[in-house]
Amino acid sequence: MNDILIQNTTKYFQETFGSQPSQVVLSPGRINIIGEHIDYNDGFVLPAAIDKIICFAFEKNNSNTSKIVAIDLNDTFEIDLSAEVQHDEKVWTNYIRGVIQQLKNNGFQFEGVNCVFSSSIPVGSGLSSSAALECGFLFGMNELFNLNIKPVDIALMGQKAEHWVGINCGIMDQFSSVMGLENKVIKIDCRTLEYTYHDANFSDYSLILFDSNVKHSLMTSAYNERRQQCEEGIAIVKSNFPAISSFRDCTPQNILDLKDKMSADVFKRSLYVVKEINRVILACEALDKGNIELLGQLMFETHDGLSKDYEVSCDELDLLVDLAKKEEAVIGARLMGGGFGGCTINLVKKGNEEAIKAEFTKHYFDAFGIELKIYDVKIGNGTSNYKHN
Numbered sequence: 001m002n003d004i005l006i007q008n009t010t011k012y013f014q015e016t017f018g019s020q021p022s023q024v025v026l027s028p029g030r031i032n033i034i035g036e037h038i039d040y041n042d043g044f045v046l047p048a049a050i051d052k053i054i055c056f057a058f059e060k061n062n063s064n065t066s067k068i069v070a071i072d073l074n075d076t077f078e079i080d081l082s083a084e085v086q087h088d089e090k091v092w093t094n095y096i097r098g099v100i101q102q103l104k105n106n107g108f109q110f111e112g113v114n115c116v117f118s119s120s121i122p123v124g125s126g127l128s129s130s131a132a133l134e135c136g137f138l139f140g141m142n143e144l145f146n147l148n149i150k151p152v153d154i155a156l157m158g159q160k161a162e163h164w165v166g167i168n169c170g171i172m173d174q175f176s177s178v179m180g181l182e183n184k185v186i187k188i189d190c191r192t193l194e195y196t197y198h199d200a201n202f203s204d205y206s207l208i209l210f211d212s213n214v215k216h217s218l219m220t221s222a223y224n225e226r227r228q229q230c231e232e233g234i235a236i237v238k239s240n241f242p243a244i245s246s247f248r249d250c251t252p253q254n255i256l257d258l259k260d261k262m263s264a265d266v267f268k269r270s271l272y273v274v275k276e277i278n279r280v281i282l283a284c285e286a287l288d289k290g291n292i293e294l295l296g297q298l299m300f301e302t303h304d305g306l307s308k309d310y311e312v313s314c315d316e317l318d319l320l321v322d323l324a325k326k327e328e329a330v331i332g333a334r335l336m337g338g339g340f341g342g343c344t345i346n347l348v349k350k351g352n353e354e355a356i357k358a359e360f361t362k363h364y365f366d367a368f369g370i371e372l373k374i375y376d377v378k379i380g381n382g383t384s385n386y387k388h389n
């Protein structure tokens, strides 16, 4: 599938700019096995890059203006690099503007580019198409102008670009988009940015994403609010237990002891975070030992926490996970990403995929009158230059 995407992108570039691109970059979306809303809480997460990507074709244009074409949106924007970077009503352009702003802030020297891009990452489904856009564009600029930005710094600058757009996100999405490796999940310590690769030992299972096909508009404000509540929670922990500096050093009992000192929401969020950090550690051990059944149970527990304590689920996602719980062939499922819509991630015993897909499609449509979208995903490499075979 991506071969056609790459061909079309380079062809479109040639038709638009009359030359061959000098640089073709592939930048993936991500899944997250477990560890949700944990990256901005100094915890551990377990994501992976996937085989759904954005393909970019670039060339320098020897001017001070960049021209960027989003093929799928049939839209183009131009940006004068000598002017101050401004936000725009066209949201997609802000991710690129945010990256340009980061390059400028960090004093990098660069000029205008011509760029076209096209994507196989569904937008608004919680697969981090925005991180892929930021990191892929930045990767291309790094290559074209020999900026010598290290991969982890590409991820950090991508994250800052996203903050500039308006979501106070953690590092997980950009990190996994840049650092992904085929068939490996990455355990990221979001406090130190140390990371280890683990075999994605899912051989008897398929990873299936069920896309609720809804996106509740609260997402940005609710995300930022959750982050703020967690900051409030950890501040209360620190002032009562001076030896503790982050949620990962807390036990659930520490939070229970502070119940009277926290608002009901801050208490629930904090308890969820402490439990989820612990679940990621257990899940990673289970994965290493090939105990995928245990990993699946932990995923179900994560969903319960996200739904009841972190309150970032919605009826559509809850139904998809309830359906999964009833199916013997689905050993784990949960909402994935920021929440309020998007996908659930499911571990489905091999051989049962088609029956499960049909079952879920029917039940979901009966309940909400909405078509379920389904993605089979494979774990792929992080952002890279396209190399012809």
Ligand code: GAF
Binding pocket: 035, 036, 037, 038, 039, 040, 128, 169, 170, 171, 172, 173, 337, 338, 339
């Ligand atoms: C979004 C954010 F961008 C990530 O940083 C992460 O917090 C995730 O939601 C929730 O785990 O994808």
